[in-house]
Amino acid sequence: MKLLSFAIPCYNSAAYMEKCIDSILIGGEDIEIIIVDDGSTKDNTAEIADRYAAQYPNIVKAIHQENGGHGEAVNTGLRNATGLYFKVVDSDDWVDPDAYKAMLSTIRSFVEKDELIDMFLANYVYEKEGAKHKKVMRQTGFPVNRVFTWSDVRRFHKGHYILMHSVIYRTQMLRDCKLELPKHTFYVDNIYVYKPLPYVKSIYYMDVDFYRYFIGRDDQSVNEAVMISRIDQQLRVNKIMIEDVDLTKVRNLKCRKYMFNYLEIITIVSTIMLIKSGTEENLQKKKELWEYIKNYDIRLYRKLRKGIMGTTMNLPGKGGRKISVAAYRISQKVVGFN
Template structure:
């Protein structure tokens, strides 16, 4: 592993925020992620450090990232490593981070500069009074040819101050704390001993769920910071790609099930009930999308895996299994016959929309 660029902390100033950008064969669009951050750093030096993790790219990603590090040596660092997958790249970025807070930004997405200014001002204010564990912002789906859609959390989190999980409300169907919505205190990630699986897609959910369990002090800002591009050919969340990688989705969903707190921890007060509900809400969506993807595959092998998966859900979380089986999505993802297949296809597309994959 090699690194290029200068650590912002070497100037004697600890960055407020580290932005980790995992990048594999991203030369075509990496500039879109970096340009706003370079412009922001030029205007506000030392506040943000950007760590680009070139994850064994075979195109010009590494060279492009290095050029940006030369252009903005106080703001951008580049880590070159052998390919370890999305999770391995995030692991490397988190390990190298020196900022008080951390945000993961996929190489084909970008952050809104105006919203970033608001976010960093809020983090500075909160740091003056002990800091927070989690900052939640809205985010925008940038959908090719279909118009953008903002995912808002104002019905879940009250804005204006530091809150706890007990102050939050129930998540609606389209509201999930995807990685795009969260900024975490770096110390929280270290305390959680975050280590994502390597050479595996769909690990964003494990990043969020692992960290959420350790969050207590929360701030919500009703600004759309993250621009999440949907519809790019070859994306990991594209429907046919998800079906080809269903074994990885199964692996991640099973890991997510094991991250759920025990109900006894909630009953004892060790885990806030609303935190448990938020994690359960997220895992429910993963289960539905995983099961519906297997149903869409439709082969005997896919259907056998689906049956085995539901048995795993029942074993890991009987309460979640019962809850899913009562819902339209859960019930429709296990219907037999041709009619069941048609219903399953409809449920599949609905589940993808609900979970934010389209």
């Protein structure tokens, strides 16, 4: 059995996918790479995937499917994974070789001891186009280089944000929590990280800069203008996160607190994108979002409104909206928009 399965969702990714794949191949036969060609039609993504599969038959699988979006490509990767652990790497990103070898060695050591950790964490680096200094996102407050549980975490601050980039999950745990991402929807990486968290009993964090997250393309999903144009998908993800996990049933209080903070950030992003669009239609959607939360779970609604940014998200009039946008810059630094 492979130690680690990598899923690489590819959609018209020919310009950059080879850098991604080559960075992962150095793991050798301990790993598998599942390249999911998600209905690419505008370039030779499919041919590149097939070439790697032919060249590295014991490591690379190439799967071609009708376009289903990023989430469905991740679903396909998970369905076909044979590794004990599962990692998603977007086709325009890559991994650092030294950090990668250290992570793989650590995973191997636990497997050899028959000690299966539910979640491995490492740092991710914003490879922001044009930026001289690369921002490193660490898991501040988490114990380093030892197995720990949620109860061992000292505290969570509002900027603590585990992205898909920083996490490696145990494959069977993802299947046990029945993770299934929606098709044709952006921003599903938040569901991917969020839904399994109550199932995580053991965690290991390495303070190494493993994942290199490229950011700067005009068409990138975290570009603010693009997010506003896709606001209905952001709202869909926001609601799925609310509906998929009843936070009152999350037994570990530290895990519950982290998940609330995560949900709060996502709700702030939804609210501010609606405000920043400036259209009457989206201002109405903002009102409807908060009405939805209120009607779905009044306790959650009250907690979000009492949170550090809940009140500022709902101040009336143009002046209130300006304050909301200013407050949003806190979460902007966390998410790392273009």
